[in-house]
Amino acid sequence: MNRAAPPAHFFSADLLPWTDRAGRLSWLKLITLIFCLAPIALMTYKGMAGMWSAKPLTALIRETGDWAVRFIALSLLITPLRYASRWNRLILIRRMLGLTALAYTLIHVILYVIDREFALLTILFDLVLRLYLTLGLIATLILIALGITSNSYWIGRLGAAKWNKLHLWTYPAALLSLLHVFLVIRLNGFEASLISGLLVLFAGFRYLRQSPDPAAPLKLLALAILAGLLTAMIEVIFYQLATGVDPMRVLRANLDFSYEIRPSWWVFLLGVTLTAIALIERAWTARTKSRTA
Ligand code: HEM
Incomplete structure (x- = not known):
């Protein structure tokens, strides 16, 4: 391949956030775009309605950080969901979700610099x-590298295999971001535990992809159970280190549904949902095949 000349599709229509690769309007991409921008609208509304605390900049740093982590998790959900549903068009929105995570990260960092009054x-x-800032910085640098290479030009230049390998770095970036978060939050580890559990689920699926049928419903169910259990362990470790609370109390909270459903159950539920999607897809395909036979 000629490395000097960028391929013709460097400025292709799929760079537009609302069109597919053929340049047609994609409702899936348009709805995702609106969803990606919604947190900005929400933050602006909160600001205008005076809903921020006494320290609006700190509140904004936290909020943009929260959205950055959420969008990383959403971008990682796409592959298991695509395999389970065999709805390949989902690939169209993975890059958008990843770039949105990067955008919220950069806003988060810029707000931090403003908050420190540019004392470089x-x-x-x-x-x-x-340490928590060093981890955040490394995560940010990885996300920037992934963002820069998230286009057809770099896929063409590196080749699909190398590009996919490079983008596995999303996992270390997510892990470092979560460590950054765990070191910052003091008492409430609910969301950080939940997203860590989701990361376990998605990384587990990545591992399953080495096997012949990664979205086999039984495999997905086993993964859901394992990821749910590991999420409970992550929560125990966080509360033990952060507050010294008795691990048995945290574990018991997982079986008490009167107050709040713990992150482990949400992770398990998402795993079961993927299993159900895979089952429905397979039943549907079998039915269509038997009808056409
Ligand atoms: C150079 C890079 C980074 C810097 C300087 C930075 C800075 C900060 C600071 C100062 C806080 C604490 C705010 C407070 O409670 O007073 C914070 C929290 C946070 N950061 Fe970062 N961060 C960086 C990278 C990242 C990255 C890459 C992510 C995720 C993708 C992220 C997500 C978060 C989250 C979720 C919180 C906690 C928000 C909460 O308390 O709800 N940060 N960050």
């Missing part, structure tokens, strides 16, 4: 000396 030297020291 202090910021530099903080980034090196404070």
Whole structure:
């Protein structure tokens, strides 16, 4: 391949966030785009309605950080969902979700710099000396590299296999982001535990992809159970380290549905939903085949 000349599709229509690769309007992409922009609308509304706390900048740093992590998780959900449903068009929105995660991360970092009043030297020291910031910085750099290479030009230049390998770095980026978050949050580890559990589920699916039929319903069900259990363990470890609370109390909370359904159950539920989607898809395909035979 000629590396000097970018392929003709460098500026292809699929760069537009609402068209498919043929340049036609894609409702799936358009709805996803609206969903990706919704947090900005929500934050603006909160600001205008005076719903921010006494420290609006800190609140915004937290909110943009939260959305960055959520969008990383959503981008990682696409592959298991695509395999389970065999709805290949889902691939159209994976890049958009990943780039949205990057956008919220960059806004998060810019707000942090503004909050520190552009004291660049202090910021530099903080980034090196404070572990949670160092982890956040490394995650950000990985996300930037992934963002830069998220286009047809880089897929063409690297080739699909190398490009896919490079984009596995989304997992370390997600892991580092979560460590950054766990070190920042003090008491409520609900969302961080939930997203860590989802990461376990998606990484587990990545592992299953080495096997012949990764979306086999029984495999997905086993993965759902395992990911649910590991999520409970992550929550136990977080509360033990952060507050010293008795691990048995945290574990028991997983069986008490009167107050709140714990992250482990939500992770399990998503795994079961993927299993159900795979089962329905297979039953549907079998029915269509037997009808046409
Ligand atoms: C150079 C990179 C980064 C810097 C300087 C940075 C800075 C910060 C700071 C100062 C806070 C604490 C805010 C507070 O409670 O006072 C924070 C929290 C947070 N950051 Fe970052 N961050 C970076 C990268 C990231 C990345 C890559 C992600 C995720 C993709 C992320 C997600 C979060 C989240 C979710 C929180 C906690 C929000 C909450 O308390 O609900 N950060 N970050």
